[in-house]
Amino acid sequence: MKRDQAMRIGIVGCNGRMGRMLMEAVLAAGGCTLSGGTERAGAEVLGRDLGTLLGREPVGALVGADARALFQASDAVIDFTAPAATLAHAAMAAETGKVLVVGTTGLSKDDEARLAEAAKAAPMVYAPNFSVGVNLLMALTERAAAILGEDYDIEIVEMHHRHKVDAPSGTALGLGRSAALGRQVALDSRWCKSRDGHTGARPKGEIGFATLRGGDVVGDHTVMFAAEGERVELTHKASSRTVFAKGAVRAAQWAATQSPGLYSMRDVLGL
Ligand SMILES: NC(=O)C1=CN([C@@H]2O[C@H](COP(=O)(O)OP(=O)(O)OC[C@H]3O[C@@H](n4cnc5c(N)ncnc54)[C@H](OP(=O)(O)O)[C@@H]3O)[C@@H](O)[C@H]2O)C=CC1
Numbered sequence: 001m002k003r004d005q006a007m008r009i010g011i012v013g014c015n016g017r018m019g020r021m022l023m024e025a026v027l028a029a030g031g032c033t034l035s036g037g038t039e040r041a042g043a044e045v046l047g048r049d050l051g052t053l054l055g056r057e058p059v060g061a062l063v064g065a066d067a068r069a070l071f072q073a074s075d076a077v078i079d080f081t082a083p084a085a086t087l088a089h090a091a092m093a094a095e096t097g098k099v100l101v102v103g104t105t106g107l108s109k110d111d112e113a114r115l116a117e118a119a120k121a122a123p124m125v126y127a128p129n130f131s132v133g134v135n136l137l138m139a140l141t142e143r144a145a146a147i148l149g150e151d152y153d154i155e156i157v158e159m160h161h162r163h164k165v166d167a168p169s170g171t172a173l174g175l176g177r178s179a180a181l182g183r184q185v186a187l188d189s190r191w192c193k194s195r196d197g198h199t200g201a202r203p204k205g206e207i208g209f210a211t212l213r214g215g216d217v218v219g220d221h222t223v224m225f226a227a228e229g230e231r232v233e234l235t236h237k238a239s240s241r242t243v244f245a246k247g248a249v250r251a252a253q254w255a256a257t258q259s260p261g262l263y264s265m266r267d268v269l270g271l
């Protein structure tokens with residue numbers, strides 16, 4: 001990409017809830033243009049102009065089904081789709097050396113290892129939540145967990161819209177990881193992702209999760225530190241997906257100045 005040229009950003013899964021917000025965010029941001037979008041082969045929107053898909057003037061970039069061609073035509077690609085698609089896109093980013101921003105949640109440990117391997121060949125930013133507020137909440141959670149210690153039981157409660165397919169949310173798991181980091185333990189040695197039946201008393205040091213789903217909730221997260229006699233609660237509520245989309249575009253612009261590697265939104269924000 002030349003210094004004085006607009007950065008060309010492609011959006012895979014462009015007709016999804018986040019895909020549409022991401023296209024709006026690219027059009028609103030300075031210094032970048034939309035290079036195209038993808039949806040699955042056979043999708044009704046294939047061939048449509050991205051601008052008209054948003055109910056705006058045409059922008060001269062189309063929805064296609066060929067993600068590899070989109071990578072070739074772009075400086076960066078933003079991916080908020082589903083784990084299998086994201087891994088295929090990570091391989092394409094590695095092949096072409098193009099920036100990849102990944103917001104997809106629900107990746108397994110093995111998927112994350114494959115993403116990290118692909119990031120050896122291209123700059124990638126992977127975050128379960130691209131809002132500034134949630135990334136601040138992660139930093140605060142790490143600090144609070146370190147200060148309060150294991151006398152304070154950690155419970156993470158999240159609520160999302162009825163269409164969400166993964167649980168606990170990527171953000172809730174990220175907050176759990178921040179809490180575990182603050183306590184200097186591994187999250188997967190302490191987590192309890194759900195409870196049912198005669199569970200026995202709560203083990204000391206457990207990091208618990210509770211998942212709520214319903215309606216059109218964009219994303220609410222609370223980290224509770226509950227002790228004998230007091231409780232600290234740190235809460236973030238997203239009321240618009242714009243915050244995620246703006247953060248992802250910011251991450252793409254930041255990653256264009258970085259060497260290959262896997263980065264987080266906390267790296268982008270310097271938190
Ligand atoms: N990191 C963050 O800040 C945030 C992350 N997310 C995450 O982003 C992801 C998407 O969420 P959301 O937008 O609500 O989901 P949607 O289901 O609305 O959007 C996903 C889109 O990707 C498309 N898609 C799936 N596979 C492919 C493929 N192989 N090629 C092209 N397109 C494909 C889907 O098409 P189809 O319908 O045909 O499957 C759909 O249009 C989720 O994992 C969610 O948790 C969401 C918000 C913020």
Ligand SMILES: O=C(O)C1=N[C@H](C(=O)O)C[C@H](O)C1
Binds near residue numbers: 219220
């Ligand atoms: O699916 C969503 O909508 C969201 N997913 C992300 C997650 O799993 O944490 C981020 C955000 O809360 C919205």
